[in-house]
Amino acid sequence: MPPGSERSTGARELATLVGPVVGLPTPRYAGLARRVRDLLTAGALPAGARLPAERELATELDVSRVTVASAYRVLRDEGFARTRHGSGTVTALPDVRSGWTPPSTAPGVIDLAHAAPEAAPELLPAYEQALGELPAHLPAHGYAPSGLPQLRAAVAGWFTARGLPTDADQVVVTAGVGDAAALALDTLLEPGDRVLVEHPTYPGAVGLVAAAGGRCVPAAVDPADPDALVGTAQLVARQSSPRLAYLMPDCSNPTGVALSAAGRRRLAATLWQHGVVTLVDEVSTGLELDTPTAPPFAAGVPDAATVTVGGLSKAVWGGLRIGWLRTEAGLADRLGEALSRRQLSVGVLDQLAATVLVRQLDEILEHRRALLRERRAVLLAELAAQLPDWTAPAPTGGLAVWCRLPPGTSSAALTSAAAERGLLLAEGRAFGTGHAFDDHLRLPFTLPPERLRAAVGVLARLDREARTTAAAAGPPRPLTVV
Known part of the structure; x- marks a missing residue:
């Protein structure tokens, strides 16, 4: 504008x-x-x-x-x-660059800054099968612009089975979900364009919008009433005229909330009526832990109204860099051409393995949900026992608990202190625009139970030390006005 x-x-x-x-x-x-x-x-x-x-x-x-x-x-x-x-x-919203620690595999470090579980057991057999299929591809040049036909067909079939009829020519294969989102943003945004984002939201979304020259316009998310986003987004669309919206309707990061079937239908229609194309991030689709998965956000609106991105990083493994996007066929061609200018192809072996995995994705997700339910229970129990003053609502899905800290506790300060004890955290401000959410902390339940217990133990010790220091300092001295 x-x-x-x-x-x-x-x-x-x-x-x-x-x-x-x-x-x-x-x-x-x-x-x-x-x-x-x-x-x-x-x-x-x-x-x-x-x-x-x-x-x-x-x-x-x-x-x-x-x-x-x-x-x-x-x-x-x-x-x-x-x-x-x-x-x-x-x-306006000031540019606040919150600390975001790179992933760590260093011995003795507990990484709760990243919501990334270990590899699913189905990964290795999928690669073994892919190796058996690889010789048939070796006589050719090895490039597969927009993706191998069998993988595009498998992804299209997965969308269709979920209630969103899709043809293979509507699918483009990318090197991960972030790559798919960056491709869409870089192609569709002009410098200065506004992008409606949930608030709080995934930090990567804010960074990708900024890298594409866009400006984030926040729409508040209410974990107690996920569908309230419909009215908030409508207000933002009316007042700010964003070109795009970046939404996570399934198990939003960091809150874990999901829009209802009715809520996503209303929101999708509202945004399209305002001329807003929605970039739908489905990286956590299928990770609903207490409620059934709702129909895709793109169902019920024209294919051109949405660009849906997804992948296997949360369901299978972050090290498998396979993602995809799904949209109207003409727009998919345009995005595929833009992708070919950046990279000729995603690795063939990875795509062959991904084809196997997508075909059994429902079963993989069932196993993943069972694992996450167990670990969620461990984390919530430890927080209740060791940090009763923290507000830690049980998320209905996703990979993390979005905790509200006690009054006076800074997420930024806690993150800094925890790093010195070998615990990596993502401070609350990383999930907002401006100065929001320093009173919140995202705690993933993706690590094994013993590491979750150790992490909460570190947080509890830091909390006790902070309280002891505050008690020793005594009440603030009254000011004398002269």
Whole structure:
């Protein structure tokens, strides 16, 4: 959207979101600025929206114009607003680069920064079968643009069996789910385009959007009511006019929530009606632990309305770099051509093994779900026993628990302290845009039980040490005003 064409947030609309002024912290202007900042980082107020004129908002809130002007100044100083010629004050999200530790296999290190289980037992037999099939491919050049026909057919069959009729020419094979998402974003986005993202969301999504020149517009996710995203996304689509939406309707990372069948139908239709193409990340599809898998998000809307990406990294193994995308055949051709300019082909042996695995994916996922249910129970039990002040709701699916920390506990500080004890964590801010979620921590339950127990033990020791330090410091000294 060109400068000067931002959507406006009306004074009455913003005043309703802010709520009663008497409940804001003092000084009043700082409390108002903090409230607007919280609305932005929670996704209730979209980035890129034009704020109402100072006089209009002051009237609606029944405060002085100076209070509103001072609040806007604070927001600009903190990076949550900017003044644009001809547009007034426009909301923004500062660029906060949270720590994201690379995966580690070092001895003695417990890696809970990454939600990645060990290889499924079906992996090795699949490669053994693929080796037997490889000689038939050796006389040829070995390149398979867009993927081997048998793998594309297998993926198309998996979509069709789930209620989304798909032909092989609608499928493009990539080197992993991230590669498929990056291909779609790089091809479909123009610099400055807005992309609606869930909030919180997968950190890789934020990075991929930024790398493609896009700007994330957050839409708040409510773990207690996943379908509330429908209304939030509709508001964001109306006010921010995003070109794309990046969604994880199945076992969202990090919350583990899934949209209902009705919710995804409404959201898919809403976004398409607003001219928004949805990039659907299905990396965790099939990992619903307590509820049945809902129909694909793309079912019920035109094929051109969605680009669905998926792969085998969570179901089978992260080391198997096979992913795919599924969309309308013409768009699939365009994306396949773009992929061929980046890489001629994904490895043939890996594709042969993936073909075997996709054909038995339902059985593989059944085994994976059973393993994750056991480990989820271990992690939740340890958290309840050793960290009772933490709020750790049981996710209905996915690979992790999205914990709310006690008041005053910083996820960033905890992550830093844990690293010194050999425990790698992903701080909460990595899953947001702006400064959100420092009061949250994602804890995957993908490691064996003994390592999960050891990890919670480290966290419990750090928690006790922090409480001891705080108790020794005593209550804060009162300030003497002269």
